[in-house]
Amino acid sequence: MATRRDPMGIGLAVLNRIASSPTIDKLKLRKTTERAVYEGAKGGFRVAGATTRAFKRVKGGGKPARLARTSDSGVFDLEPTEDQQMIVGVVKEFAAEVLRPAAGDAESSDDTSKEVLAQTSEFGLTLLNIPESLGGLSEDRSAVTGVLVAEALAEGDMGQAVACLAPAAVATAISLWGSDAQQQTYLPAFSGDDVPASALAVAEPRALFDPFDLRTTAVRAEGGGLTINGVKSAVVRGSEAELFVVAVDLEGRGPTLVLVESSTPGVTIEADPSMGLRAAGLSRLVLDDVQVPADAVLGEGAADDYRECIRLSRLAWAGLALGTGRAVLDYVSEYVKTRTAFGEPIAHRQAVAFMVANIAIELEGMRLVTLKAASRAEQGLDFSREVALARRLASEYGMKIGTDGVQLLGGHGFVKEHPVERWYRDLRAVGLMEGAVLV
Numbered sequence: 001m002a003t004r005r006d007p008m009g010i011g012l013a014v015l016n017r018i019a020s021s022p023t024i025d026k027l028k029l030r031k032t033t034e035r036a037v038y039e040g041a042k043g044g045f046r047v048a049g050a051t052t053r054a055f056k057r058v059k060g061g062g063k064p065a066r067l068a069r070t071s072d073s074g075v076f077d078l079e080p081t082e083d084q085q086m087i088v089g090v091v092k093e094f095a096a097e098v099l100r101p102a103a104g105d106a107e108s109s110d111d112t113s114k115e116v117l118a119q120t121s122e123f124g125l126t127l128l129n130i131p132e133s134l135g136g137l138s139e140d141r142s143a144v145t146g147v148l149v150a151e152a153l154a155e156g157d158m159g160q161a162v163a164c165l166a167p168a169a170v171a172t173a174i175s176l177w178g179s180d181a182q183q184q185t186y187l188p189a190f191s192g193d194d195v196p197a198s199a200l201a202v203a204e205p206r207a208l209f210d211p212f213d214l215r216t217t218a219v220r221a222e223g224g225g226l227t228i229n230g231v232k233s234a235v236v237r238g239s240e241a242e243l244f245v246v247a248v249d250l251e252g253r254g255p256t257l258v259l260v261e262s263s264t265p266g267v268t269i270e271a272d273p274s275m276g277l278r279a280a281g282l283s284r285l286v287l288d289d290v291q292v293p294a295d296a297v298l299g300e301g302a303a304d305d306y307r308e309c310i311r312l313s314r315l316a317w318a319g320l321a322l323g324t325g326r327a328v329l330d331y332v333s334e335y336v337k338t339r340t341a342f343g344e345p346i347a348h349r350q351a352v353a354f355m356v357a358n359i360a361i362e363l364e365g366m367r368l369v370t371l372k373a374a375s376r377a378e379q380g381l382d383f384s385r386e387v388a389l390a391r392r393l394a395s396e397y398g399m400k401i402g403t404d405g406v407q408l409l410g411g412h413g414f415v416k417e418h419p420v421e422r423w424y425r426d427l428r429a430v431g432l433m434e435g436a437v438l439v
Helices: 010-019 082-108 114-121 143-154 158-177 180-190 303-338 350-378 384-414 420-427
Strands: 046-048 198-201 217-220 226-236 243-250 255-261 267-271 282-292
Touching (some): 082 114, 082 143, 114 158, 143 303, 143 350, 158 180, 158 226, 158 243, 158 303, 158 420, 198 226, 226 255, 243 282, 255 282, 255 303, 303 350, 303 384, 303 420, 350 384, 384 420
Antiparallel strands (some): 046 267, 217 226, 226 282, 267 282
């Protein structure tokens, strides 16, 4: 299951990036940190896309760099490698001491602090699936590592975790399916110090949305490019994003992925208020006769690539559900042992103890099937069955864990004094969201 690399590999590369960063003294991972939250209401706006960066197009012609599949050791081993332990250890501490304390303010402002986002870039989150030859950290697929990182971040706060992981989703998509020219044009920005805000836009604002039945269309224009029309919903940090990977129906032939820069005429952003994930700054992306060149289609636009994108995205959401579910379990376990009724802790009540135990059982089942799917994905094996199971369990049990967490706190579960009500709302997104994150 685990990524097989020398312990001096990815883990130390990430730690070296953090150690060499000028912001490490401000970060102080071992001391609870209060973070200023970016101010700015997200309600009722419609603005043009961000225009802060111009990507210099590079003419490619060579073979695109692809991450190698990891080999099967033949041993069933759920123990993370030393690399993975180092990465997850740093991320978990950051989630506990930075994301968790900032969660309330981030939700109130419907955005994640720019300072928090800048600090997560020091971890090299966008580099995990960029080949070393293009400035990344690995030559092997790291879907398992991606799931473990998503889980660790979400244990702090799912909304901020989604905001932090959104640029990595775009970098991963370009690495996995982009052409040589697309990789040379865009990936250097993701491997630098100033990582562009970017988003993978798949979902559309309609009931019973099916990612394989898209109403956002791309048709051939007279000049040889493409004209895109449609609306995307739940776009992470859409008002600040500089680059989008957009799922479109290409001339009625089926769904594919297209690169759209935010400065392109016809790109506008609208508010998209949500029940949960408010810290992710969700927006609507409106595409009105947007003209893009023909080579904006990601890679060769193969149907298999799009299917893999949807599966890897669902796998990432399952990882986020694991982290939030673990946060619920840890919180309610402590609460029921300290909350007293009729002269004793409510944990002594059999019904309460069984409910907590069921959360742990459900969480363990979710985790096993999610890691199995990730392991098969990075080996290049068919993982469609496993990711379908992970999606089903994360959707069903994720909502149940959130509901039971609120129920175990009784009246306290309904008020914002305790974070469980926020976790409940965030967990309900797992079965609804498409795109946004990728492993």
